Structure formats: C-alpha cells, structure tokens
Amino acid sequence: MAEQSPSKKLRNQVKGFLCEVSPIKDIKKPYFDAILQHEGEVSKVVAFRPEDHIHFQNAETTRSQVTLDDVVLQPYVESSRKRNVFYTHSSKMSCVHERGETSKNSLSATPQCVQLSELQNLDTKSKKVNINAKIIQEVRKGNSVVWDGRYLPRTEYTVADTTGYISLTVWCEHNITVGEWYNITNVSVGNFKGKISLSTTKNTQILNIASQGTAVAVQVPTETIKCDIIGVNIKNIFICPRSHTLKDVTPSSPTVYCVSCNTHYKPPAIIMRISGHLGLKPEMGNVVEASIEDEVIRSVLTVKPGASREDIIQSFIALPPMQITIRENIVVKMEDVPQKAEIRSEAELPVKVEPVEESIDFYSPPDHGILFSSQDRKRKSTD
Incomplete structure (x- = not known):
C-alpha cells in the first residue's frame, strides 16, 4: 500500500516551545522548519504556511508556549523516540501570549537579562535567556555532532557575573576574548544531572560590552x-x-x-x-x-x-x-616532558686552557668560582 501524504494522515494537536526557527526556504514551494520542545521530546517541525513564519519567530523570541492544531505526526527517521511534525496549510497555531492586550505588547518586547544566580532556580524546560557575563576561562575546545547530523565546532567557557558563574557552550566560531564582558542573547538553559548550563543557538548574538562590575571569582581546577x-x-x-x-x-x-x-x-x-x-x-x-x-x-x-x-x-x-x-x-x-638541567660538580667540569699572548703588562681578574668565566682578559699598555 502506498504511503499516505501528510495531508491525508491522522491529525493531531501538540503543545510546546519553539526554537531554532529557520528562514523561509525554497522560493517555488516555500516552507520553513523549527524545533518543538514538548512533553519531554524534541521534534522537528516542517511548516508549509509561510504566512505564519512571523508568528513562529515571535513565539520563539518571547519564549511563549504554543499549540499547533491539525498537524501530522510521524516517527523521526534517525530515532524512534523523535517525531516529525508537519504543519500543513490546514494547520493552525495559537500562542498563550496572543490572548489579551498585555500579551500583544509582550511580542515586541525585548527579554531582560537575567542574573546567573537566578538560573539555579529557573524552570529550564524550553527556556532561552539573555545574560551579561564575563568570560572567565576557556575550559575545552572541540567539535560535536548536533541533532541534524552536522559536526560543528564547540567551545566551553566558564562565565560569571556579579552574582554567580555557569558553564556556557558556544557553537561555531565566535570572536571571544577571555577576560572581556559580553551581552549574550537567546541562549538555551539546560539541566544535565542536576547541573545547570547554557548553550548558544543559531539565533544567539554575542556583543562585547563594557564591564558590568566585579565578577565572581572562579577558577576551573x-x-x-x-x-x-x-x-x-x-x-x-x-x-x-x-x-x-x-x-x-x-x-x-x-x-x-x-x-x-x-x-x-x-x-x-x-x-x-x-x-x-x-x-x-x-x-x-x-x-x-x-x-x-x-x-x-x-x-x-x-x-x-x-x-x-x-x-x-x-x-x-x-x-x-x-x-x-x-x-x-x-x-x-x-x-x-621538560628536560632538567644537569648540574655537575666542579671536579667534573671540563678545563679549557687557552694560550696567552706574551705581553709586558697584563691583567688577570680574581677567580670567583665556576659561575664566572676564568678566561684571561688582556689590557693593552698605555705607553
């Protein structure tokens, strides 16, 4: 039996938080994609309604919970624990911040920076934050495979502000200097084995800023x-x-x-x-x-x-x-391993004898031991 198209499959509703909303792709048949974090899962959303692109972007910016109605679900190709979500022309999106006038104003509002000490008590599920932090130390540098199979550069830093410190993973190459302060926007908050950490996304912007005060002293052993x-x-x-x-x-x-x-x-x-x-x-x-x-x-x-x-x-x-x-x-x-300098006794030091030219007057310096040259130094006659 032939595989059914997404439009003919069973319709579903999913709720969650959007992130990594892509630009619109393919001019002839426009679509865009995004990541939906929901119910302990991470799904890829493929949206075929370009007119809703701005709403997806607003929901990501304001970190609002969304409901996607009449979408098609199917198992993800690389893992049975993941699913593709097809947002078709008959699908609809509603956002909790779109209800009421106060929520409309929040769509254009710029999220405030949070202090690092606040992150320890923050519900990390589907959260993105802005921070002002000082780069304290580069912990490690390498590459890792991300969810879509790409192998990207990854650098882990320890960052701090005046209230606390945290680990920040920066994906791809960035011009970052240890010891400088930065405004870092749209970073994802994660919790692995009870340890809170931050990670950049494709929408993260990193801007060098003036010092924000004395950062918490911290050093990775x-x-x-x-x-x-x-x-x-x-x-x-x-x-x-x-x-x-x-x-x-x-x-x-x-x-x-x-x-x-x-x-x-x-x-x-x-x-x-x-x-x-x-x-x-x-x-x-x-x-x-x-x-x-x-x-x-x-x-x-x-x-x-x-x-x-x-x-x-x-x-x-x-x-x-x-x-x-x-x-x-x-x-x-x-x-x-650095080679240690070998120290030998005076008796083992080689003795170098140099011929001395015959002269009426000559000056021989006092012998100060093996740390000084014992070669004769000549002085010409002033006659």
Whole structure:
C-alpha cells in the first residue's frame, strides 16, 4: 500500500516551545522548519504556511508556549523516540501570549537579562535567556555532532557575573576574548544531572560590552602531570564539506556519498576528525581516564590523510611519557616532558686552557668560582 501524504494522515494537536526557527526556504514551494520542545521530546517541525513564519519567530523570541492544531505526526527517521511534525496549510497555531492586550505588547518586547544566580532556580524546560557575563576561562575546545547530523565546532567557557558563574557552550566560531564582558542573547538553559548550563543557538548574538562590575571569582581546577599513556580508545569521524557526518567511508572508494547532501564527493574533500579517551598512569597514584579531541591529538601526532584507527592507536602507544594538562577529565594540552638541567660538580667540569699572548703588562681578574668565566682578559699598555 502506498504511503499516505501528510495531508491525508491522522491529525493531531501538540503543545510546546519553539526554537531554532529557520528562514523561509525554497522560493517555488516555500516552507520553513523549527524545533518543538514538548512533553519531554524534541521534534522537528516542517511548516508549509509561510504566512505564519512571523508568528513562529515571535513565539520563539518571547519564549511563549504554543499549540499547533491539525498537524501530522510521524516517527523521526534517525530515532524512534523523535517525531516529525508537519504543519500543513490546514494547520493552525495559537500562542498563550496572543490572548489579551498585555500579551500583544509582550511580542515586541525585548527579554531582560537575567542574573546567573537566578538560573539555579529557573524552570529550564524550553527556556532561552539573555545574560551579561564575563568570560572567565576557556575550559575545552572541540567539535560535536548536533541533532541534524552536522559536526560543528564547540567551545566551553566558564562565565560569571556579579552574582554567580555557569558553564556556557558556544557553537561555531565566535570572536571571544577571555577576560572581556559580553551581552549574550537567546541562549538555551539546560539541566544535565542536576547541573545547570547554557548553550548558544543559531539565533544567539554575542556583543562585547563594557564591564558590568566585579565578577565572581572562579577558577576551573587544572592539573598538569607527567603521565605514561597506557591505554587508548579513539574513533575517526568523517565530515563532508557541509559539515555532515558520514558513515561507511572507504578511503579507496572513488567517491564518498553524503545522505544529508544527496551528493557524491571526492575523497580529498572529506575531513577526518579524531576523538577518544586515554588511560594515563602518573608517576604516583592511580590510572587517570581522560577524554581527548582532535586539536590536542594533532598537536602531538602527525596524522596522515589515510591513517586508520589502528595506526593512530599505535602512534599514541609509542609516545614516551608526556606532560599532560587535564581540566575536568579532559586533556587540554600535551607536550614533551621538560628536560632538567644537569648540574655537575666542579671536579667534573671540563678545563679549557687557552694560550696567552706574551705581553709586558697584563691583567688577570680574581677567580670567583665556576659561575664566572676564568678566561684571561688582556689590557693593552698605555705607553
């Protein structure tokens, strides 16, 4: 039996909060998409009513709960726990802030900045906030796969204001300087294992501002130790030119196919990223487990384009003991162990005898020991 079109499937109603509303796409058959957070789920909304685009954007800006009526639901392709929501031409959207005059005014209002101490007691479900904060420290830098399969740069910072501090994950590249204050808008509030954190979205704007006062003093613990690498577990991730993750990549194949792009690429256009975990044995103490990402790996290993996972593991195992800096169980720096200067006794120091030219008058400085030069210094006669 042929698959029914979305317009003929069972109609449903969903409620939740919209985020990541895209621009209108495809001029001939316009549509846009968004993310709906509802009932403990995260669904992708595909909307075919471009005239409602402004209402979706307003609901996202004001963080208003919306009700989508007469939508079509179907299981998400990549996970049975996710669903696609089709907002068709017969669907309707209602927003709690659209009821009454006070809510109409709130649609154009700019959300106020919240203090970081307030976030600890905030209901994090489907929340976005604006903050003014000082960048205290860069905790880690790397890449991660996001919900749509793209592999994007990610930097985690510790930020603080005058009331508290929090972890902020910044996606994609931004011109951020540690020690500066920033106004950061439309950041998502999350709660993982009881720990509140912030994360930027595609609508986040980061603007450098003047100091807002004395920020709370905070420092992420960092430890630098000499370790022997006794265990390695890494994985290779292959990325297409449009940052989509690829599966079943064969280096010898003439082309590499990306499902998301529906495009075949030449193998040299594919980027390989490496990440994993290391087992580290300090000179004293127990074995330490720490994660490591591509940027740090390539600082100590020369990875050839066709290198296999086994090749990289063997290169790690072959490394001598290294001086490794760890922050929150993440390797942030690896370097050779500094060589200690060897101090030898005076009896072991080589004695260098240089010939002295014959002269009527000469000056020989007093011997101050091995830390000073004992070479003769000549003085010409003034006669």
